[in-house]
Amino acid sequence: MDLILEYRSQLVTGTVMTIQLALASLVIAVAFGLLGAWAKLSGSRVARRLALGYTTIVRGIPDLVLIMLVFYGGQVTLNAIGDATGLWGYIEISQFVAGAGTIGVIFGAYFTETFRGAIMAIPRGQIEAGISCGMPRQLIFRHIIWPQMVRYALPGFTNNWLVQLKTTALVSVIGLQDLVYNAFTAGRSTGQLFTFMAAAFVIYLALTGLSDIAFRALNRHYSRGVERA
Amino acid sequence: MTGISALKVDNLHKSFGQHEVIKGVSMEAQKGDVIAILGASGSGKSTFLRCINLLETPNSGDVYLAGEKIRMKRNRHGETVPADIRQVERMRARLAMVFQGFNLWSHMTVMENVLEGPLYVQKTPKSEALEKAKALLAKVGLADRADYYPAHLSGGQQQRVAIARALAMDPDVMLFDEPTSALDPELVGEVLAVMRDLAAEGRTMLVVTHEMGFARDVSSKTVFLHKGEVCEEGAPGKLFTNPETEQFKAFLSRMN
Numbered sequence: 001m002d003l004i005l006e007y008r009s010q011l012v013t014g015t016v017m018t019i020q021l022a023l024a025s026l027v028i029a030v031a032f033g034l035l036g037a038w039a040k041l042s043g044s045r046v047a048r049r050l051a052l053g054y055t056t057i058v059r060g061i062p063d064l065v066l067i068m069l070v071f072y073g074g075q076v077t078l079n080a081i082g083d084a085t086g087l088w089g090y091i092e093i094s095q096f097v098a099g100a101g102t103i104g105v106i107f108g109a110y111f112t113e114t115f116r117g118a119i120m121a122i123p124r125g126q127i128e129a130g131i132s133c134g135m136p137r138q139l140i141f142r143h144i145i146w147p148q149m150v151r152y153a154l155p156g157f158t159n160n161w162l163v164q165l166k167t168t169a170l171v172s173v174i175g176l177q178d179l180v181y182n183a184f185t186a187g188r189s190t191g192q193l194f195t196f197m198a199a200a201f202v203i204y205l206a207l208t209g210l211s212d213i214a215f216r217a218l219n220r221h222y223s224r225g226v227e228r229a
Numbered sequence: 230m231t232g233i234s235a236l237k238v239d240n241l242h243k244s245f246g247q248h249e250v251i252k253g254v255s256m257e258a259q260k261g262d263v264i265a266i267l268g269a270s271g272s273g274k275s276t277f278l279r280c281i282n283l284l285e286t287p288n289s290g291d292v293y294l295a296g297e298k299i300r301m302k303r304n305r306h307g308e309t310v311p312a313d314i315r316q317v318e319r320m321r322a323r324l325a326m327v328f329q330g331f332n333l334w335s336h337m338t339v340m341e342n343v344l345e346g347p348l349y350v351q352k353t354p355k356s357e358a359l360e361k362a363k364a365l366l367a368k369v370g371l372a373d374r375a376d377y378y379p380a381h382l383s384g385g386q387q388q389r390v391a392i393a394r395a396l397a398m399d400p401d402v403m404l405f406d407e408p409t410s411a412l413d414p415e416l417v418g419e420v421l422a423v424m425r426d427l428a429a430e431g432r433t434m435l436v437v438t439h440e441m442g443f444a445r446d447v448s449s450k451t452v453f454l455h456k457g458e459v460c461e462e463g464a465p466g467k468l469f470t471n472p473e474t475e476q477f478k479a480f481l482s483r484m485n
């Protein structure tokens with residue numbers, strides 16, 4: 001216990017880093033997911049093909065491989081292109097950008113499926129009812145599709161988020177000082193690996209527990225009209 | 230009378246792929262007309278109605294609302310598409326539609342369903358819209374259900390909400406697509422009663438229905454569609470007592 005108190009600042013900064021990574025990658029993932037769902041449901045064949053390629057490739061490759069590929073390969077590639085074209089000078093991809101970006105893009109593929117399924121779950125007739133009232137497309141989206149899409153997407157969304165939160169632990173391999181990295185370092189230098197991993201365990205559990213509470217509240221809000229009043 | 234009809238459909242054609250479903254149907258409704266549209270399953274009744282408010286895009290033919298034509302154009306693939314989506318939206322707001330499956334917005338209360346169009350499409354001031362919505366819910370007998378969600382109502386109640394939602398737009402013409410076909414038999418009467426009231430008030434209505442009694446007693450004109458064409462039409466009194474075509478005779482004997 002004393003040891004943990006002594007190293008608490010490492011644990012706190014690690015936890016903060018983990019949360020920042022998770023949130024940043026969530027924003028990216030949701031943006032990619034919405035874009036992907038839109039593309040998959042769009043009338044354009046090119047858009048549908050691109051989206052299919054994206055989800056197929058990303059879901060078929062281990063997360064760890066993609067993270068290392070982007071971190072070690074991405075920078076080299078960007079700089080090679082920059083050198084060759086002279087369009088930009090030396091670029092350094094920070095560990096945070098590589099980590100959050102890669103995890104965001106990976107989970108965007110899962111969110112694509114979640115959002116696509118949620119939009120398809122909305123009865124077509126409700127959209128036709130909106131159309132036949134003379135509602136413009138964006139009003140139909142905001143008032144009819146979005147609120148119901150969120151409701152149908154929430155279970156999958158919750159699941160994706162929890163997996164994504166845990167996946168951030170992978171960034172310790174590219175040296176980003178997240179909770180796992182800091183706990184591991186502290187554990188090694190004190191020879192008390194078990195103690196610090198137990199601490200990390202408890203912190204992750206707290207984070208997922210808090211998420212669960214938040215999503216339950218959201219679920220209640222968006223289930224209006226579905227559960228018994 | 231200058232004779233501008235409330236709704237005029239001129240030589241409408243609609244195909245799905247190779248399959249021509251509507252083969253040149255014309256129809257005209259004067260203000261206050263109730264036109265009952267009859268026909269066997271698959272004869273194209275729904276498709277015809279859905280072409281009027283452009284839920285389906287007709288391949289050719291024109292729709293006029295109070296003399297104003299819905300303008301169409303050809304896109305680069307040679308398909309007919311609306312020339313001006315804003316105009317179509319304006320026209321749709323004046324053409325309310327009531328569906329067989331009600332299609333209420335399930336995440337909104339009854340009141341929110343009725344308020345949606347007036348508040349967000351027509352931009353009616355809130356207090357005015359609220360007054361009117363309350364009056365409409367009272368009219369369809371659901372004043373005490375304003376805060377319910379659709380899932381907690383019976384089919385007949387849901388359909389009456391859908392009618393109130395349609396009325397809230399103050400439509401020039403109302404389109405009904407088999408409004409009672411999804412209802413349990415004991416709930417049909419309450420919906421038909423509301424529709425009879427609307428007819429008596431002088432609402433212009435196109436009603437696709439299998440309720441022969443409603444067509445006979447309420448409609449000012451009955452149209453029988455057969456395989457995408459108008460097979461027989463006229464005053465219901467004459468049509469029901471003296472059907473002329475074999476197809477309509479056969480249809481009537483099947484319905485009775």
Ligand SMILES: Nc1ncnc2c1ncn2[C@@H]1O[C@H](COP(=O)(O)OP(=O)(O)OP(=O)(O)O)[C@@H](O)[C@H]1O
Binds near residue numbers: 273
């Ligand atoms: N979206 C569509 N794509 C392809 N074919 C369609 C489509 N909608 C309707 N059809 C076909 O068009 C024909 C007419 O259908 P429609 O729904 O208009 O008939 P209906 O007279 O309303 O029948 P019902 O009494 O069963 O409602 C049918 O053969 C149907 O299969």
Ligand SMILES: [Mg+2]
Binds near residue numbers: 274275276406407
């Ligand atoms: Mg039909």
